[in-house]
Each structure stands twice: as structure tokens, then as C-alpha cells.
Amino acid sequence: MPSGSRHSNKAPSVLIFDSGVGAISIAREIRRQIPGLTLHFGIDNGFYPYGTKSEEMLRPRIVEVASTMMATCEADILVVGCNTASTLALPPLREVLKQPVVGVVPAIKPAAAGSRSGTIALIATEGTVNRHYTRELIDQFANGHQVINVPAPELVALAEAKLRGEHISAADLAPVIERIFDAPGGDIVDTAVLACTHFPLLREELAAASPRALTWLDSGDAIARRVRWWLDELDITLPNTPDSSQLLTSSDDHRETILRAFSEFTPDYRSAVIPVRL
Ligand code: DGL
Numbered sequence: 001m002p003s004g005s006r007h008s009n010k011a012p013s014v015l016i017f018d019s020g021v022g023a024i025s026i027a028r029e030i031r032r033q034i035p036g037l038t039l040h041f042g043i044d045n046g047f048y049p050y051g052t053k054s055e056e057m058l059r060p061r062i063v064e065v066a067s068t069m070m071a072t073c074e075a076d077i078l079v080v081g082c083n084t085a086s087t088l089a090l091p092p093l094r095e096v097l098k099q100p101v102v103g104v105v106p107a108i109k110p111a112a113a114g115s116r117s118g119t120i121a122l123i124a125t126e127g128t129v130n131r132h133y134t135r136e137l138i139d140q141f142a143n144g145h146q147v148i149n150v151p152a153p154e155l156v157a158l159a160e161a162k163l164r165g166e167h168i169s170a171a172d173l174a175p176v177i178e179r180i181f182d183a184p185g186g187d188i189v190d191t192a193v194l195a196c197t198h199f200p201l202l203r204e205e206l207a208a209a210s211p212r213a214l215t216w217l218d219s220g221d222a223i224a225r226r227v228r229w230w231l232d233e234l235d236i237t238l239p240n241t242p243d244s245s246q247l248l249t250s251s252d253d254h255r256e257t258i259l260r261a262f263s264e265f266t267p268d269y270r271s272a273v274i275p276v277r278l
Helices: 023-034 054-075 084-098 108-114 128-131 132-141 154-164 169-182 199-209 220-233 255-261
Strands: 013-018 038-043 079-082 101-103 120-126 147-153 191-194 215-217 246-248 273-275
Touching: 013 054, 013 132, 023 038, 023 154, 023 199, 023 255, 038 199, 054 079, 054 215, 054 246, 079 084, 079 108, 079 154, 079 220, 084 128, 084 132, 084 154, 108 132, 108 191, 108 215, 120 128, 120 132, 120 169, 128 132, 128 147, 147 169, 154 169, 154 199, 154 215, 154 255, 169 199, 191 199, 246 255, 255 273
Parallel strands: 013 038, 013 079, 038 246, 079 101, 120 147, 120 191, 191 215, 246 273
Antiparallel strands: none
């Protein structure tokens, strides 16, 4: 039975878990909708990137790292801010954790419901595109629609580069844009699902590099609404302002880079990083 921390003195908090900066796209939406909630980040930088690794390697790793990080920061809710992890590891995470676990689901349902042409592009890591979970979502919610599968592992590294301050050009994105528009159905595609939490960080660049306008959908809004629902369910009252964020990492590698990327949530960032020993 999930339990909140309403009887403790700790500020109510969530831990947003990802392999890297994808957690930021989810965090921005939660901060916008629920400003008083303290956000902690659990970044498995020691195993980044997730999208190209096998399910056998990822599943136990995600459970071990996310549960260790939850024990370290004592958050009330775990948000798995990573499609690659969510589509694989939600059931075992829910088995080991007593707190609620909120997972990202690729926004296939709203994309299919909103598409006029009936053709949508699913842009994700290789892992998420090929996942049984994702295939089932498509069968359930986009039956009768044409879905263009666009594995785009290079966008993960490009989003990380953007957060390091690098400029991302249309030429950098051209291979992904071609994969969308040159595929069968690419002439009528009208909606793109950003099914990796790194990708909304490149939304403006992707829209600018596209030959025509698409609706770009992600799952940030749905995640934030689900967190709000759980806070009510757990009877958690929020303060007006959040506590400082903690940045938990699984490796000391690239410490400065990670700090800089998350600095919008960790202004007092010199004390924010907590390396988690596994
Ligand atoms: N942000 C992650 C996702 O939503 C994956 C990035 C990676 O490949 O590590 O899928």
C-alpha cells in the first residue's frame, strides 16, 4: 500500500529518474503545474544511454538504481521520467517500492485521437520503438492508424549536447527528419510523438528543421497530472515554495556537465550532487 510522508517534517517531494537530461523535460512540466513540490533527480549517468542497451541488462539495473536513490532521498513518489525505462521496468519497480511509481507512457493515444490524416510518427529510442509495451499501446489506441516508427538514438546525445550549451543545427537533425518524411506515409503525417523524455528538449529545433508543420506531442502534461492525482490521494499538503533539489547520480563522471544542465532546478548546485553508491 503506497504511503506518503504526511506525518514527517520533510518537504513533500518526488524523485524524477532518467539516464540523463530527459528528466528536465518532465521536471519543467511538474514545476509549472505543481510549483510547491520539491523535485529531486535520480540520474543513472553511469549506465547512459539506456536506449541502445538490452532489456536483460536494463531491467535489473533500473530497479536497483531507482530503488537505491528512492531510499537515499526519501521521496514520496517515484516518477520514471524515461520512456525506455517505463516501458520495461514499471511492474518490478512497483513490486519493490512502497511509494507510488508514475511512469511515462508514449503519447500514442492523444496522437491517434488528434490526427486528421490518420498517420503519426513515433520517435523514440530503439528500445522503446521495439518494446512489446509500445506495440500493445499502438494496437490498443492507434488501431487503423498508420504509425511510422522512427528510432532516433542520436537525438538523445543531441539533447545532452544542447543542455551543455552546444548549438544544434538543422543539419544535425536532417537524418531524423528524413526518417519521418521519406517513410511510407511521410507525405501525410501530421502528428509526431516525442516518446523519449530527451526529445521535448529539442522541440523547437525539430519543428524548425521540418519541411512542414506537425503537432509534436509528449507526455509531460499527463505525468504532472498523475503526480497531482497521487498527492491528493496521499493527502499531501504542499508548501508555497519547494525545498532545494537534490541531484543523485550513479557515477562521478561528467559532474560539472550534469550540474550545469540541472542548474535551473539546483541554483545552490555546489551542494546538490549526491553520488549514490550501488
Ligand atoms: N530519456 C530516455 C527515454 O525517455 C532515454 C535516453 C537514453 O537512451 O538513455 O527514453
